Amino acid sequence: MKQTETKDHAGLAEDFIKDEERVNWHDGALWYIREKRDIASKQIPEWEALREAASQIKNNVISNLHDYLLQFEANLTKNGVKVHWANNADEHNAIVYSILKAKGITEMVKSKSMLTEECHLNEYLEERGIGVINSDLGEYIQQLDNEPPSHIVLPCIHKRKEEIGELFHEHLGTEKGLSDPTLLTRVARKHLRNVFLTRRGALTGVNFAVAETGEYVVCTNEGNADMGAHLSEVQIASMGLEKIIPQKKHLSVFLRLLARSATGQPITIYSSHYKKPREGQEMHLILVDAGRTRQLGRTDFRNSLKCIKCGGCMNTCPVYRKSGGLSYHNTISGPIGAILAPNLDMKKHADLPYASTLCGSCSNVCPVKINIHEQLYKWRQVIVKEGYAANTKALGMKAMAWTLASPEKFSTAGKAGRWFLHNIPFVVNNKFNPWYKQREMPEGPKESFAEWYAKNEK
Amino acid sequence: MFVTGYIMTVGLFIPCYVNQFYPDAAKATLQLLQKLGVEVVYPAKQTCCGQPMANSGFAHLTSDCDALFIQNFAEFDYIVAPSASCVLHVKDHLHSAENEGKAEGIRGKIYELVEFLTDVLKIEKLDAVFPHKVGIHHSCHGLRGLYLSQMTELNAAPFSKPQQLLNMVSGLEQVSLDRPDECCGFGGTFCVAEEAVSVKMGKDRVTDHSKNGAEYITSSDLSCLMHLEGILHRNKSKVKVVHIAEILNATV
Numbered sequence: 001m002k003q004t005e006t007k008d009h010a011g012l013a014e015d016f017i018k019d020e021e022r023v024n025w026h027d028g029a030l031w032y033i034r035e036k037r038d039i040a041s042k043q044i045p046e047w048e049a050l051r052e053a054a055s056q057i058k059n060n061v062i063s064n065l066h067d068y069l070l071q072f073e074a075n076l077t078k079n080g081v082k083v084h085w086a087n088n089a090d091e092h093n094a095i096v097y098s099i100l101k102a103k104g105i106t107e108m109v110k111s112k113s114m115l116t117e118e119c120h121l122n123e124y125l126e127e128r129g130i131g132v133i134n135s136d137l138g139e140y141i142q143q144l145d146n147e148p149p150s151h152i153v154l155p156c157i158h159k160r161k162e163e164i165g166e167l168f169h170e171h172l173g174t175e176k177g178l179s180d181p182t183l184l185t186r187v188a189r190k191h192l193r194n195v196f197l198t199r200r201g202a203l204t205g206v207n208f209a210v211a212e213t214g215e216y217v218v219c220t221n222e223g224n225a226d227m228g229a230h231l232s233e234v235q236i237a238s239m240g241l242e243k244i245i246p247q248k249k250h251l252s253v254f255l256r257l258l259a260r261s262a263t264g265q266p267i268t269i270y271s272s273h274y275k276k277p278r279e280g281q282e283m284h285l286i287l288v289d290a291g292r293t294r295q296l297g298r299t300d301f302r303n304s305l306k307c308i309k310c311g312g313c314m315n316t317c318p319v320y321r322k323s324g325g326l327s328y329h330n331t332i333s334g335p336i337g338a339i340l341a342p343n344l345d346m347k348k349h350a351d352l353p354y355a356s357t358l359c360g361s362c363s364n365v366c367p368v369k370i371n372i373h374e375q376l377y378k379w380r381q382v383i384v385k386e387g388y389a390a391n392t393k394a395l396g397m398k399a400m401a402w403t404l405a406s407p408e409k410f411s412t413a414g415k416a417g418r419w420f421l422h423n424i425p426f427v428v429n430n431k432f433n434p435w436y437k438q439r440e441m442p443e444g445p446k447e448s449f450a451e452w453y454a455k456n457e458k
Numbered sequence: 459m460f461v462t463g464y465i466m467t468v469g470l471f472i473p474c475y476v477n478q479f480y481p482d483a484a485k486a487t488l489q490l491l492q493k494l495g496v497e498v499v500y501p502a503k504q505t506c507c508g509q510p511m512a513n514s515g516f517a518h519l520t521s522d523c524d525a526l527f528i529q530n531f532a533e534f535d536y537i538v539a540p541s542a543s544c545v546l547h548v549k550d551h552l553h554s555a556e557n558e559g560k561a562e563g564i565r566g567k568i569y570e571l572v573e574f575l576t577d578v579l580k581i582e583k584l585d586a587v588f589p590h591k592v593g594i595h596h597s598c599h600g601l602r603g604l605y606l607s608q609m610t611e612l613n614a615a616p617f618s619k620p621q622q623l624l625n626m627v628s629g630l631e632q633v634s635l636d637r638p639d640e641c642c643g644f645g646g647t648f649c650v651a652e653e654a655v656s657v658k659m660g661k662d663r664v665t666d667h668s669k670n671g672a673e674y675i676t677s678s679d680l681s682c683l684m685h686l687e688g689i690l691h692r693n694k695s696k697v698k699v700v701h702i703a704e705i706l707n708a709t710v
């Protein structure tokens with residue numbers, strides 16, 4: 001993995017922004033998708049009602065998770081699927097390894113699954129002599145570059161086509177300088193076809209798991225999940241506990257929302273339902289907790305588990321668009337990543353809830369109506385209380401609270417000049433005033449409004 | 459308000475940085491309300507709503523600030539401020555252990571200037587003249603917090619209270635933008651803590667206005683405008699910022 005862990009979001013974003021031309025097209029490409037989402041959502045008169053329905057269904061799911069999971073497990077078992085429960089990433093990885101090992105499989109094809117990224121499954125298996133190929137084109141590219149995905153739906157959105165051409169030249173032997181997306185895709189397809197035909201083990205993620213029937217649905221645009229699964233002897237699905245929906249009919253709500261929110265398509269090209277193994281095939285499903293039940297226990301943050309991973313909040317987020325997904329140094333980036341990550345490691349991710357202006361656009365595109373920006377605000381309060389805000393910052397804020405609580409002190413501070421701008425930079429403990437780096441200060445007027453009012457209006 | 463013969467008294471809340479840096483916007487707010495027949499009082503002992511602390515994660519330190527706010531403003535019929543962001547903070551977060559009733563009262567009667575004009579005074583005309591091309595910057599707290607306009611994210615009928623008021627100003631031409639409600643990147647302490655992203659966001663907003671021909675960028679939030687003005691000045695742009703109160707109060 002490329003090392004990006006030492007800097008915080010602000011530092012990593014600053015690096016990303018140095019290449020302004022890249023930022024401009026990154027921002028433009030994602031804004032284009034947000035606009036496509038707007039058009040698609042506005043073609044459906046009942047759009048807001050659909051969002052409300054999805055939100056309510058998911059509220060019901062997270063309030064009754066225990067029962068739905070048991071129902072799902074019972075139905076899977078009845079259908080002939082073997083069910084495994086994993087408490088954390090290690091347990092999950094060990095289960096996958098033991099399934100493959102029992103069958104003597106040394107190479108596996110994987111379709112898109114953010115959960116296995118979260119668990120660092122590829123590294124785990126590779127250390128144990130099992131090769132993994134990501135078959136989603138974007139993830140395949142990221143894997144060639146040994147870099148995690150920067151976006152949950154568009155894993156290599158931060159890469160120029162020329163950079164992808166260079167990677168293909170290096171790893172797949174294409175002609176130097178080839179950067180035509182269609183030609184590059186053809187090359188990737190040829191390589192992946194061979195992978196599909198030779199791999200005996202296939203792993204997919206899960207978009208929706210239907211408790212009522214024990215089936216699960218995987219949504220892709222490339223059909224790669226199906227190619228892998230249909231040709232495999234052993235099919236494994238890894239899912240987070242929260243992916244449950246109660247009934248099959250609820251898919252009609254979620255499938256309509258997912259692709260429109262993600263890319264502005266009416267539906268993903270493939271919405272594949274998997275229910276029981278073929279003759280001679282083994283099917284396994286791993287239910288993974290990895291922090292989800294802890295989040296469920298946090299009243300203010302539990303409804304982050306409603307997320308259907310459409311990526312809409314990332315596309316609309318101006319901070320995400322200007323700073324790139326990798327600056328969030330977490331598998332799930334963007335606004336939703338910033339409310340999920342502190343649950344996993346509060347100290348490491350204390351910066352993420354601050355990587356937002358709290359503009360609220362995310363909460364209003366979210367197809368399941370997660371109050372993302374309010375949760376960002378609430379995480380800030382938790383992070384400060386748990387002592388993860390830098391001490392100097394905390395002291396600065398105390399001084400500020402003290403000043404603001406007393407009118408006498410406030411007016412002295414005011415007369416001393418540019419109270420606001422002098423104090424805020426101090427609060428974040430910067431040596432130089434970061435306001436002034438690329439911005440002028442407001443011109444200080446001769447008298448404040450309070451002074452003018454005292455003279456003229458009383 | 460004139461029907462009963464009772465003249466309402468409005469407590470004028472001028473946020474800390476407006477008082478310090480943009481007294482003209484505060485004066486315009488005061489004069490505009492007075493012109494419309496409202497009795498306005500500016501309590502001298504006011505400081506700040508506490509938002510800078512709360513948004514940084516220090517909401518637990520704002521109780522003294524809240525108490526002072528209640529002391530200053532509890533008695534008025536309405537409280538009006540030329541800042542959507544501060545108003546939203548008070549509406550969402552003002553509380554008091556001793557005086558929750560008063561805090562609740564304030565949360566219900568505090569208005570941002572634009573919504574006070576359109577929803578409480580319900581004005582239909584203004585004697586304002588501003589012969590310029592103007593782009594509206596919707597502050598996020600005004601847009602998505604106070605619903606001053608319809609946001610583009612939703613599939614819902616469009617409306618815009620600031621636009622409704624600017625339509626009453628003679629000579630004013632509103633420019634349309636490529637991204638009508640994108641955040642400017644100010645974000646309170648975000649503007650310094652995430653300086654690079656903040657400035658890039660601001661630069662892109664400014665470009666949208668200037669390339670669409672705006673001479674002025676206006677908003678109901680001076681915090682956004684202060685940030686955008688800082689960028690405009692640094693880049694020696696001819697585009698100016700002006701608080702919406704100053705336009706609505708402009709006569710020549």
Ligand code: SF4
Pocket residue numbers: 261306307308309310311312313314336362365366367368369370372
């Ligand atoms: S939080 Fe909402 S908008 Fe963001 S990825 Fe999840 S479902 Fe989509």
